[in-house]
Amino acid sequence: xxxxxxxxxxxxxxxxxxxxxxxxxxxxxxxxxxxxxxxxxxxxxxxxxxxxxxxxxxxxxxxxxxxxxxxxxxxxxxxxxxxxxxxxxxxxxxxxxxxxxxxxxxxxxxxxxxxxxxxxxxxxxxxxxxxxxxxxxxxxxxxxxxxxxxxxxxxxxxxxxxxxxxxxxxxxxxxxxxxxxxxxxxxxxxxxxxxxxxxxxxxxxxxxxxxxxxxxxxxxxxxxxxxxxxxxxxxxxxxxxxxxxxxxxxxxxxxxxxxxxxxxxxxxxxxxxxxxxxxxxxxxxxxxxxxxxxxxxxxxxxxxxxxxxxxxxxxxxxxxxxxxxxxxxxxxxxxxxxxxxxxxxxxxxxxxxxxxxxxxxxxxxxxxxxxxxxxxxxxxxxxxxxxxxxxxxxxxxxxxxxxxxxxxxxxxxxxxxxxxxxxxxxxxxxxxxxxxxxxxxxxxxxxxxxxxxxxxxxxxxxxxxxxxxxxxxxxxxxxxxxxxxxxxxxxxxxxxxxxxxxxxxxxxxxxxxxxxxxxxxxxxxxxxxxxxxxxxxxxxxxxxxxxxxxxxxxxxxxxxxxxxxxxxxxxxxxxxxxxxxxxxxxxxxxxxxxxxxxxxxxxxxxxxxxxxxxxxxxxxxxxxxxxxxxxxxxxxxxxxxxxxxxxxxxxx
Numbered sequence: 001x002x003x004x005x006x007x008x009x010x011x012x013x014x015x016x017x018x019x020x021x022x023x024x025x026x027x028x029x030x031x032x033x034x035x036x037x038x039x040x041x042x043x044x045x046x047x048x049x050x051x052x053x054x055x056x057x058x059x060x061x062x063x064x065x066x067x068x069x070x071x072x073x074x075x076x077x078x079x080x081x082x083x084x085x086x087x088x089x090x091x092x093x094x095x096x097x098x099x100x101x102x103x104x105x106x107x108x109x110x111x112x113x114x115x116x117x118x119x120x121x122x123x124x125x126x127x128x129x130x131x132x133x134x135x136x137x138x139x140x141x142x143x144x145x146x147x148x149x150x151x152x153x154x155x156x157x158x159x160x161x162x163x164x165x166x167x168x169x170x171x172x173x174x175x176x177x178x179x180x181x182x183x184x185x186x187x188x189x190x191x192x193x194x195x196x197x198x199x200x201x202x203x204x205x206x207x208x209x210x211x212x213x214x215x216x217x218x219x220x221x222x223x224x225x226x227x228x229x230x231x232x233x234x235x236x237x238x239x240x241x242x243x244x245x246x247x248x249x250x251x252x253x254x255x256x257x258x259x260x261x262x263x264x265x266x267x268x269x270x271x272x273x274x275x276x277x278x279x280x281x282x283x284x285x286x287x288x289x290x291x292x293x294x295x296x297x298x299x300x301x302x303x304x305x306x307x308x309x310x311x312x313x314x315x316x317x318x319x320x321x322x323x324x325x326x327x328x329x330x331x332x333x334x335x336x337x338x339x340x341x342x343x344x345x346x347x348x349x350x351x352x353x354x355x356x357x358x359x360x361x362x363x364x365x366x367x368x369x370x371x372x373x374x375x376x377x378x379x380x381x382x383x384x385x386x387x388x389x390x391x392x393x394x395x396x397x398x399x400x401x402x403x404x405x406x407x408x409x410x411x412x413x414x415x416x417x418x419x420x421x422x423x424x425x426x427x428x429x430x431x432x433x434x435x436x437x438x439x440x441x442x443x444x445x446x447x448x449x450x451x452x453x454x455x456x457x458x459x460x461x462x463x464x465x466x467x468x469x470x471x472x473x474x475x476x477x478x479x480x481x482x483x484x485x486x487x488x489x490x491x492x493x494x495x496x497x498x499x500x501x502x503x504x505x506x507x508x509x510x511x512x513x514x515x516x517x518x519x520x521x522x523x524x525x526x527x528x529x530x531x532x533x534x535x536x537x538x539x540x541x542x543x544x545x546x547x548x549x550x551x552x553x554x555x556x557x558x559x560x561x562x563x564x565x566x567x568x569x570x571x572x573x574x575x576x577x578x579x580x581x582x583x584x585x586x587x588x589x590x591x592x593x594x595x596x597x598x599x600x601x602x603x604x605x606x607x608x609x610x611x612x613x614x615x616x617x618x619x620x621x622x623x624x625x626x627x628x629x630x631x632x633x634x635x636x637x638x639x640x641x642x643x644x645x646x647x648x649x650x651x652x
Contacts, residue, residue, distance in 0.1 A: 001089045001202045003354055003385055004112065006046075008424075010070070011061055011084040012038040013409055015423035020405060024381050027396060028389040028426075030407035035424030036389035037210075039407065040356045042085045043387070044208040046117055049346065049353065050238065052231055053208075056084055056119050063423070086116040089203070099198050102181075103190075104137025106130060113199060127191040127199075132157050134190055138181065143174045159185040204352035204385070207343070211362060214338040215239050215313060217327025220297065222308035225251050239338040240311070242345030243292070246270045254294055255309055267292040277340050282333070282371060287319040290326075290337070331363035336372070347383075355380065357388035361395045369394040404428075458489045460648065461501055461518045466619035467558050468492045471519070473623045474561075474641040477630045484642050487649045490517075517543040517651055519644060521557045521594075545647060550640045555593045559615070561640045564588075564595045566633060570618040571599060578610045 008017040013035045020026075020039070028036045048054045061084065062070055073079045091111045100107060109128035117123050139152055139162065148169045155161045163182040169175055184193045212235040219240055227233050228241070228251070244254065247270035249263070257263040271290035279286055291314045297307050313326035315333075326334060339360070346353055361369045369392060377397075380386050389407070390396070396404060406427040462468060471492055475485035486492075495501055501518060548556040559567045564585035572582040583599060590601035596615055603609045622629060 001092060001095060001113070001199070001204060001352060003204065004088045004090045006043050006085065006087040008039055008042040008085055010063060010066075010082040011042045011056075012063065013424045014038050014042070015063065017424055017426045020426045021428070022385065022387070023403065025376060025386045025388075025400070026403050026405055028387065028405050028407050029391060029396065030389075031391065031409075034407045034409045036407045037358050038424065039426070040208060040358050040387065040389060043087065044206045044356055046085050046087055046115060047203055047205055049205040049207045050233075054117075055121050056117065058119050062119070081118045081120050081122075083116050083118045086114060089113045089115065091199075092202075095198065095202055099194055102138065102198075103129075103134035103194075104141075107134035107137065113195075115203065125191070125195050125199075127194060129191045129194060131159075131190045135159065135162065135185075138178065142178050145170065145172070148172075148175060159190070202352065204354045206354050206356055207346055208356045208358065209339055209342070209360075210358035211331075211335065212236070213238055213342065214331075214334050215243075215326055215341065217313045217325045217334075218302065218305065219311050220305040220308060221251060221254050221294070221311055223304060225255070236338075239342035242342040243270055243274070243313075244311075245345045246273065246341065246348070247292075254311065257294075263294065267294070274337065274340055274344065277344065278333075278337055282336060282368070287317055288333075289316040289318060290314075291316055291323065332365060332368055335360070335363050336368070352384075354385045355387070357386065359390060360388055361390050361392045366392075366394040373397055458491060458515045458652065459517075460486075460490045460492045461516065461520075462492055462494050462558075463501070463520055464494045464496060464616070466616050467519070468494045469616075469619040469623045470558050470561075471641075473619075473626050474638075475645065477626060477633070478638060478642055478645070480630070481638075483638070484645050484649070486645045487652055489652055490648065515543075515651060517545065517648055519545045519547070519558075519648065521547060521555075543651060545644065547644075550644050553593050557594050557596050559596050559618075560594060561644075562637045563634050564598075566637065567595050567618070568599070569632070570622060570629075571613075574617045574621045575609065575613070580608050 003022050005019045005021045007019050008014045010016075013033075017035075017039060028039065030036050045054050045056060058067065058071070062082070070079075070082065074081065089112065091108075091113060096108065096111050107130055109130055112128075114126040115123065116125075135157055144152070148166070151165050151169060152162065155165045159182050163179065163186055166175055166179045166182065171179075181193065184196070188196060214236055216236050219237075224237060224240070227237060233241075244251065247266040249266055253263070268291070271292050275288070275290045278290070279288065282288075293312050293314070295310055295312060297305055297310050299306055301310060314323045315326055315329050316323045326337070339357075343355070360372060364372060373395065376386060376388075388395070407424060408427060409424045460471075462471070471486060479485035501520060546556070547558050547561055548554060550556075551560045553560065562570075568583045568585045572579065583602065585595070588598040588602050590598040592598050592601065600613055603613050
């Protein structure tokens with residue numbers, strides 16, 4: 001049985017979520033307080049894996065602003081009991097075949113089952129059955145005597161009439177079998193009989209998991225026994241009990257083991273099993289090993305653990321040769337381990353389970369979130385349906401945006417006047433969502449575009465767009481003359497300023513299999529940033545180039561590669577309508593070694609230019625007029641650029 005859709009109404013912040021369609025995996029995204037948790041908790045109560053969690057409470061669960069109105073309307077008979085959760089399931093082929101073996105191939109009008117639960121915690125189901133077809137097949141395929149079959153010919157085609165005829169016949173084994181079926185149908189209707197006999201045990205259980213279901217790392221066994229007997233288990237007890245069952249142990253065996261070695265071996269086996277599961281998808285630290293031990297309580301143990309026996313969970317770090325208590329590890333690691341402990345036990349029962357994970361990424365580093373997505377895809381998909389909520393862009397799989405459902409509380413978005421009309425809605429149409437609601441989707445898309453468009457295996461990082469244009473233009477000129485240009489393998493990536501280069505290189509350098517180099521300005525003030533690129537091991541020193549090394553001056557920008565006279569001519573042509581008179585390189589009085597700075601110092605006087613000087617414009621003009629300008633280039637400029645291109649190409 002597979003969940004196709006569900007709908008939550010009149011529950012906490014939700015007036016009507018609308019139908020939420022499902023597949024193997026869906027991801028609920030939205031702001032804090034948008035209603036993601038309410039959706040999961042309402043669905044969980046339909047058929048929870050912990051039976052005691054399946055109760056709705058009007059006082060606690062009905063929308064607070066309207067709960068008294070609801071009670072008055074209910075008492076006065078103006079409305080029926082609210083139904084907070086309704087879910088539609090698709091029957092599997094084997095489930096349909098089992099029903100059809102009894103009632104024929106045309107008994108079901110639809111292979112869908114709808115389940116719901118109201119605030120009285122009364123469960124109901126809807127299954128579309130053709131009763132006439134079903135009863136006809138049941139009677140026609142039964143092995144009756146001729147006398148019984150003749151008697152049934154005169155009966156009306158309903159359960160009560162057929163039952164009355166069969167009760168008057170000789171009570172053969174077949175008559176008694178069909179009579180029992182008809183009695184159940186007369187009592188429960190045919191859809192009720194099909195539900196009781198074929199479907200009730202096939203409905204998946206819901207396993208809800210959030211940050212409160214995390215192992216503490218230690219527990220007093222007697223106290224755990226008492227809580228289990230009183231049905232007052234804490235959330236953190238469930239993964240611990242799962243771990244104990246995974247070790248094929250019981251609580252009495254922990255308290256009074258018949259064999260210490262056997263107890264130790266079983267605990268060690270459970271630890272090893274979970275270690276393999278964790279480390280398979282936990283890339284943060286591969287040097288961890290799980291260990292568990294049962295020890296008599298000591299007077300100095302934590303409160304509540306000073307009598308009886310205690311179970312301790314530890315994490316042994318093979319790199320540092322030290323064991324720390326499980327609860328002292330990072331919250332992300334404890335979350336991952338706790339989930340696996342409980343889920344591994346649930347999975348062993350082999351029953352159908354749908355997983356509901358509420359904010360699984362809240363304590364995980366972005367890389368660990370990626371690991372979790374890999375786990376979902378490799379271990380859960382095809383085994384269990386999964387619904388998880390998040391507001392992290394790293395938990396949105398950019399290969400599967402179709403899995404995203406946007407959860408939006410319109411009463412928060414539109415203000416107080418919308419409260420009575422809307423509440424939480426679940427959207428599949430991105431255009432209907434607010435900017436804040438789709439932020440995780442934007443983040444995931446932005447990261448994917450960054451990976452796809454701006455990052456190639458061979459990347460040359462430059463300061464700005466002018467560098468990009470000049471380098472592309474000079475490469476074309478040199479290649480046109482049969483000289484060496486920049487190898488087309490290089491992707492030139494401008495980052496918008498020299499100050500951004502170290503951070504950008506650090507981000508790119510985290511990608512595997514990449515060749516990264518920089519060709520950047522060299523200013524005395526920026527020398528520390530340049531040196532940090534290789535001193536901080538972001539790049540090899542051989543991959544860091546400055547224009548000054550090719551111009552042979554202490555400081556240089558890409559514009560200095562052309563020579564002062566040529567660049568001034570570019571500026572004069574591009575800004576002819578704005579300059580009072582042409583700029584002459586020899587008459588620039590500034591002592592700055594960089595031509596762009598000397599021009600900016602010259603143009604600082606308001607009388608020399610209208611508007612502002614923009615270094616991008618000469619670069620654009622250069623690329624648009626390569627044919628005319630190539631002949632005017634000095635050979636020294638061509639030699640400098642060719643030397644730079646050869647140095648870069650040598651890295652490939």
